[in-house]
Amino acid sequence: MNLQTLLYNRFGYREFRAGQLEVIEDILCKRDVLAMMPTGTGKSLCYQLPGYVFSGAVLIVSPLLSLMEDQVEQLKRSGEKRAIALNSFMDFQEKRRVMRRLSYYKFIYVSPEILQNDYMIRELQKLSISLFVVDEAHCISQWGHEFRTSYLKLSSIRSKLGQPPCLALTATATPEVRRDICDKLGIPSCMEHVYSVDRPNIALATEQHPVHIDKLNRALELASTLEGPGLIYASTRSWAEQLAEMLRAQGESRVAAYHGGLENEDRLLIQKQFLNDELDVICCTNAFGMGINKPNIRYVIHFQMPANIESYVQEIGRAGRDGKPSLAVLLYSGGDTELPEMFIDHEYPTEAQVIHCASMHAGDPLQFLEMLERMEMGESARRFLFYQFEEEGFFSRTGQTLPETARNRILSKIQHRKAHKRKKLNEMVEWTKGDYCKRKKIGDIFSETSQSMERNCCSFCRMDLGPFFRKEEKERSLEEHMSWQKELRYIFNQESDGVHEEVGSICADPANERQGAAT
Amino acid sequence: MIQKLNGERSLSGLLHMLNGKKTSQTLSDGHLFNISSFFGILPGLLRDEAEHRVAELLKRGLVRLENDRYTITDRGAQVTEDFIHLHPYLFSFDGMRYKQAEQPFYQLLTLYIQSLSHAIRKDFSFLPVSQDPAVLHSVKERFPKGEDRQKEADQLYGEMSALLCEWTDLDAENFVLRLSRHNRTGLTNKQVAQALQIHEAEAQLRFRSMLHFFMKRAKEAHEEYRVLNKLMAGLDLDKPLTLSAQKTWNLLNERKSMEQIIKIRRMKKSTIEDHLVEIAIHYDRFSIDPYVSLEEQKRILNAYSVLKTKKLKVIKEKLEDISYFKIRLVLGKAGDVLEPSNPVI
Numbered sequence: 001m002n003l004q005t006l007l008y009n010r011f012g013y014r015e016f017r018a019g020q021l022e023v024i025e026d027i028l029c030k031r032d033v034l035a036m037m038p039t040g041t042g043k044s045l046c047y048q049l050p051g052y053v054f055s056g057a058v059l060i061v062s063p064l065l066s067l068m069e070d071q072v073e074q075l076k077r078s079g080e081k082r083a084i085a086l087n088s089f090m091d092f093q094e095k096r097r098v099m100r101r102l103s104y105y106k107f108i109y110v111s112p113e114i115l116q117n118d119y120m121i122r123e124l125q126k127l128s129i130s131l132f133v134v135d136e137a138h139c140i141s142q143w144g145h146e147f148r149t150s151y152l153k154l155s156s157i158r159s160k161l162g163q164p165p166c167l168a169l170t171a172t173a174t175p176e177v178r179r180d181i182c183d184k185l186g187i188p189s190c191m192e193h194v195y196s197v198d199r200p201n202i203a204l205a206t207e208q209h210p211v212h213i214d215k216l217n218r219a220l221e222l223a224s225t226l227e228g229p230g231l232i233y234a235s236t237r238s239w240a241e242q243l244a245e246m247l248r249a250q251g252e253s254r255v256a257a258y259h260g261g262l263e264n265e266d267r268l269l270i271q272k273q274f275l276n277d278e279l280d281v282i283c284c285t286n287a288f289g290m291g292i293n294k295p296n297i298r299y300v301i302h303f304q305m306p307a308n309i310e311s312y313v314q315e316i317g318r319a320g321r322d323g324k325p326s327l328a329v330l331l332y333s334g335g336d337t338e339l340p341e342m343f344i345d346h347e348y349p350t351e352a353q354v355i356h357c358a359s360m361h362a363g364d365p366l367q368f369l370e371m372l373e374r375m376e377m378g379e380s381a382r383r384f385l386f387y388q389f390e391e392e393g394f395f396s397r398t399g400q401t402l403p404e405t406a407r408n409r410i411l412s413k414i415q416h417r418k419a420h421k422r423k424k425l426n427e428m429v430e431w432t433k434g435d436y437c438k439r440k441k442i443g444d445i446f447s448e449t450s451q452s453m454e455r456n457c458c459s460f461c462r463m464d465l466g467p468f469f470r471k472e473e474k475e476r477s478l479e480e481h482m483s484w485q486k487e488l489r490y491i492f493n494q495e496s497d498g499v500h501e502e503v504g505s506i507c508a509d510p511a512n513e514r515q516g517a518a519t
Numbered sequence: 520m521i522q523k524l525n526g527e528r529s530l531s532g533l534l535h536m537l538n539g540k541k542t543s544q545t546l547s548d549g550h551l552f553n554i555s556s557f558f559g560i561l562p563g564l565l566r567d568e569a570e571h572r573v574a575e576l577l578k579r580g581l582v583r584l585e586n587d588r589y590t591i592t593d594r595g596a597q598v599t600e601d602f603i604h605l606h607p608y609l610f611s612f613d614g615m616r617y618k619q620a621e622q623p624f625y626q627l628l629t630l631y632i633q634s635l636s637h638a639i640r641k642d643f644s645f646l647p648v649s650q651d652p653a654v655l656h657s658v659k660e661r662f663p664k665g666e667d668r669q670k671e672a673d674q675l676y677g678e679m680s681a682l683l684c685e686w687t688d689l690d691a692e693n694f695v696l697r698l699s700r701h702n703r704t705g706l707t708n709k710q711v712a713q714a715l716q717i718h719e720a721e722a723q724l725r726f727r728s729m730l731h732f733f734m735k736r737a738k739e740a741h742e743e744y745r746v747l748n749k750l751m752a753g754l755d756l757d758k759p760l761t762l763s764a765q766k767t768w769n770l771l772n773e774r775k776s777m778e779q780i781i782k783i784r785r786m787k788k789s790t791i792e793d794h795l796v797e798i799a800i801h802y803d804r805f806s807i808d809p810y811v812s813l814e815e816q817k818r819i820l821n822a823y824s825v826l827k828t829k830k831l832k833v834i835k836e837k838l839e840d841i842s843y844f845k846i847r848l849v850l851g852k853a854g855d856v857l858e859p860s861n862p863v864i
Contacts, residue, residue, distance in 0.1 A: 069650050093650050110791065248713075256710070265626075265649075266707040272646055273704040481714060484683065484691040491632060491700040492676035493639045493669065 003049070010052055017042045021197045023048055023167075027131065028287065032166045032190035034182055038197055039171045039317045044071060046306075047133045047167055051106055054130030057159070060109045061154060062135045063146065066110040067090065070293070074094040075107060082106040088114055095111070103127055112139075120250065133183060136169035138224050139309070140225060141180035143420060144173065144266045145311050149387035153248045155186035165188070173463055174196055175447045197313050197442065198450040201320045201430065204438040204458035205465070206330045206431075214335040216496045219303050222329060224252055225472045228280035228297050233315055235304035235339050236285065237261045239259060243283040258284040291313060295322040299468060304329045308424035309431055325456065327468045332432050344421045346378050348414045350387045353377060357385060358402035365395045389411065433478075437461050562648070579823075589645040608690055609734040618756040621730045626654045627750045628733075629698055630706065632675070634658060636700040639669050640676050648699045661749055675746040682733055689715060693722055694729045767794040777810070792844045807852050811845045819849040 003024065007013050016024075023035045023046045037043050051058040062068045068085035073082040083104045084098060102108070102123055114120055138144030140151040158166060173181065182188055187452035209215040222249065223232060227427075234240045237259040256270045256279050273279045275294050282288060286306065300319045307313050312330070320326030353375060360368070369387070372382045378440050389395070392406040431441055438458035443450030452461050482490070489495070524542035583592055591599070630649045637645045647655060663671045683691040693715060706714065712722040735746035770780045779792055798805050807816070822837045823829070830864060834846055 066650075073646070091653055094656070256707075262707075266709070268650065269699070269705055269707050272648065272699070275646065276704055278704055291719060368702060481692070484688060484695040485680070487692075487695045488676060488680055488683070489635045491695075491698060492672040493636070494673070494676050 006049060006052060008268060009048065009504060011016075016112075017045075019193055020045055020049075023193050026193070027109070027165060027167055028053055030394075032168075032187035033104045033169075034168045034187070034190050035193040036170050036173055036178065036197075037193075037195045038199060039314065039321075041195070042452055043171070044074075046169065047131055048075070048107065050242060052130060056128035056130035056164075057103075058107050058131045059124070059129050059164075060107065060133040060135055061112055061115065061151075062109050063112065063139045063148060063151075063280060064136075066292075067135070068111070073105075073108060074371070080106070083109070086112050086114055099123055101240075112154060116150055116153065117400035121157065121160055124161055129161045132158050132161065134166065134168045137170045137181050138173045138177050140168075140184045141173070141177045141182055144170075144244045144415065148375040149383050152450055154306060154389070155184065158186070172314045172446075173447060174331075175311065177310070182202045186344070194448070196448050196450065197317075197446050198439060198448070199289060199317060200453060200463040201318065201330050202316060202322055202326050203468075204316075204328050204330075205443075205462060205463055206433075206459050208406070208433065209331065211499050212333050212335065213453070215287065215303070215331045219301060219331055220246055220250060221369065222307045223255075223281050224300055225249055225469050226327065227276065227468060228299070229274065229294070229297055230281050230298060230299040230301065231288070231315075231318060232281060232283045232303055234283060235286075235306075239303065240283045240285050244281075247281060247283070254278070254280040256420070257281065258282050258288045259289040260285065264439055286311065286315065289318055294317070294318070296324070297321070297326065298324075299327040302328075304336055305330060305332060305340065305428055305432060306420065307343065307428070309428050309442065310424075312428065313442060313446075319430070325467060330432055332429075337429060338427050341422070344418055344425070347384070347421075348418060349381045351376050351411060351414075354385065354407065354414070356412055357389065358404075358407040359400060359479060361399050362394050362397055363399075364392045365390070384414075385410075400484065405513065406504050408480065462503045526795055536791075584817040608686070611728040611735070612724070613731045613735065616732050617731045620734060620751070624734060625755055626651065626732055627657055628747075628796075630658045631661070631750060633699040633705075634662060635668060635672050635675065638662075639672050640701050642701060645701075645750055648705065656751075671746065678737075678744045678747055682736060685730065686732075689717075690725050690729060693717075693725050697726065698718060763790075764794040764797040767791060768798050768805075769797070771805070792847075796847045796851045799848050807848050811848055815841055815845055816849050819846050820853060823850065823853075 003016075003021070004014075007016065018041070019035070020042055023033055023037075026033045027050045033041070035046060044188075047058055047060065060068075060071070062071070065085070065087050072083045072085045082105045084107070086098065086108065088111065090098070101128070101282060108124075110120075116308065134140065134151075136146070139146045139148045140154065141147065153372075154513050158164065166185060168181055168187070168190070170181070170186055171178075178192065178194070182190055182192075188434060207215075209218060209310055215288060220243075223230065223243075230239075232243055234243060236256075240257045240259045240450075247255045256273065258270050262270070270279070270282065271292060274282055275292070277296075295415070297319045298455065300316045302312070302315070306315060316328035319328060356375075357368075357372070358372070362368075369382075369386060372386060375382075377385070388410045389402065390408065394402050394406075427445070431438065431445075434441065437452045437460050439450050439461075440452055452458075456463060456467070472503065481487070527750075571603075583590055597691065610623060614728050625648050630647060631643070631779065633648050637643065640685050649655065655791060664764060677855060683694065693711055697705045697708075708723050708726070709719055711726075712719040717725075731834050733747060737744035741748050766784065767780055770783060775783065777795070780786075781788055784791070795810065819834065821840065826833055826837065827830060828834070831843055831846055831848060835841075835843060838846070
């Protein structure tokens with residue numbers, strides 16, 4: 001079967017999208033590949049289609065549970081039942097049930113953390129893995145924006161699994177990050193496929209406001225006049241909540257806040273309300289986004305800037321996946337860099353903490369971790385410190401302290417990284433204020449050539465917000481809900497006279513059904 | 520609560536109860552003072568907040584503080600009665616019995632309803648409201664076949680409207696608006712509270728009371744609430760023991776002696792004693808006779824009826840030769856009998 005036919009039969013598309021075929025052909029020749037493709041351009045097809053050509057399974061390492069589940073969900077909906085997401089949140093019985101029939105699955109999604117588990121590796125070794133995929137591969141880079149230390153072991157894990165070809169996927173990575181990815185994954189001579197991060201249908205606006213209150217008013221004004229659905233990114237949970245609250249007070253009833261502090265169920269409900277167009281605006285932190293595939297987001301406002309331009313490009317990339325004109329607005333006022341600067345400091349242990357830990361006598365790693373948990377440092381600082389100590393061989397020399405040279409190496413690494421992150425932040429600020437075409441500048445940063453556009457390019461070139469405002473003022477009536485009796489009748493399809501609504505013939509083929517309860 | 524505890528436990532004891540902290544002490548207290556139903560009613564309540572609230576009550580003259588213990592004033596009792604009158608749903612709250620099960624039960628119920636609501640309209644392309652594989656699996660297992668689905672919907676509609684009818688419209692709406700269905704995603708607690716213009720904590724409490732009510736009524740009438748019972752099958756209901764005490768109880772059932780259990784479990788004697796007190800409270804068929812002689816039992820109960828207190832220290836002072844363990848065991852076993860027919864408030 002040729003690839004075109006396979007594409008149509010399995011996925012229902014007639015044509016490959018830009019880049020897909022090139023990547024797939026390299027993979028089928030068993031080459032290692034690094035592919036950078038903007039979000040929403042069908043990255044996952046690049047490993048799913050080869051999955052049907054290879055005889056073995058495809059192992060996909062993915063950083064986020066929601067991302068994995070979303071992918072599995074999509075595969076199942078397209079009729080592929082042999083997809084599974086393995087993660088540490090599965091309960092014991094579920095895990096056992098799945099592990100017993102692991103060889104049944106074609107697409108196995110795993111978190112990098114679960115691959116640290118020896119039992120898991122042994123089970124995977126029993127299978128034949130045809131392709132090793134690293135999704136969101138920028139997470140492996142110390143210069144990427146979501147550095148995860150457990151990603152660093154992927155190279156050795158791949159060799160334990162018989163060194164299958166490796167496909168590294170990312171949406172946004174500067175040349176520096178791309179080099180680092182290949183380095184850390186041990187695929188120095190891989191084929192690089194880099195497709196533009198430029199999204200011509202997204203107009204790029206930046207606005208500088210003299211004081212914070214002006215910026216706030218502007219954000220509220222935009223959110224209540226722009227055509228939705230839209231996202232407002234804030235840098236803290238409390239700002240996400242406050243913005244939602246203020247918009248509601250202005251009469252925008254279809255607004256919700258979304259951040260990591262919400263209960264899991266609430267997060268799911270809000271995501272779904274947004275996907276089903278039951279909400280117009282979501283005020284969120286960067287916890288919102290990955291794995292959420294909503295085609296018709298019309299604008300993304302940043303109430304505070306992200307820590308670097310890669311994050312920015314990724315976050316605004318959630319707008320206009322349907323290809324229609326969309327708007328990104330970055331709001332800026334003095335003092336906006338204080339918070340991200342603080343975040344940078346908190347991401348790493350302090351010098352005193354490193355020195356303190358270095359003076360400890362090495363023992364059980366678990367006890368060491370527990371001790372770290374009692375110290376005043378954030379999650380990422382803790383992970384960083386633990387990994388560095390492990391790298392320096394601290395735990396293999398029981399009873400000894402960390403040598404001074406190793407300690408100094410770690411300290412200088414921290415200095416180095418902090419300096420790098422500050423540089424990235426400055427680049428972001430500089431881009432916000434700079435007098436040049438914003439689109440071209442993004443192209444420069446990612447080493448590609450982007451063209452300024454005739455219409456609605458960016459706030460430097462030419463910009464007309466007009467088309468983005470609502471065509472007609474929506475009525476601001478409060479959301480009416482039905483009486484509970486009516487609501488209940490609707491839920492269960494009960495007409496008042498006991499006759500059921502006409503729902504067509506009885507579905508004949510239960511195999512085509514997805515009852516909400518996936519296998 | 521303060522009324523019930525009658526100045527015999529500290530604020531910490533109260534807080535553990537409200538937070539739903541499952542220790543032997545809270546469990547036996549809940550039983551002793553007839554406040555089990557409030558177990559875990561306010562899971563997130565912090566010590567600071569509780570102190571703040573109690574200070575307010577003090578200022579308003581609703582409680583008084585003596586020897587680090589709070590007791591309720593007459594005015595406080597009146598206010599409590601009025602409050603309960605205004606919030607009758609609190610009667611349905613039964614934390615000790617249903618706290619463990621409420622979340623799993625609701626997860627199943629809401630996904631089941633969402634799936635049913637879509638399936639009877641032949642729409643199978645919705646996003647499930649739960650992503651927990653265990654919940655998805657359970658729903659799938661219990662889901663009816665094609666032609667039976669509308670029948671199942673009719674049945675569940677009947678069950679739910681019968682139960683909801685017994686409540687105020689506010690309570691029923693507060694429940695129904697959370698459910699996801701065909702063409703509408705359920706609301707979060709915050710959104711429901713906004714829609715109904717009530718406080719978030721109140722919305723949450725009304726909702727949880729409703730869940731407890733559903734489970735209680737469904738348990739009582741298996742035939743009538745067939746679908747609800749199907750969903751509840753396998754949930755952890757009526758398991759009031761701490762996990763550790765449960766293990767001790769299992770060993771007792773294997774006819775192991777207390778000394779053997781101490782050895783097997785490698786635990787301190789006092790810990791196993793705590794377990795026995797818990798077991799005495801919850802299992803009628805557990806006999807305390809091997810641990811306390813009949814003579815001693817009588818003396819302890821007599822002391823209680825004379826002293827009219829459950830303060831262990833006071834009783835112990837009266838009965839110097841009898842251990843705390845024995846006193847707790849006897850009071851625990853006697854439990855409700857000591858205060859019959861008191862409504863749970």
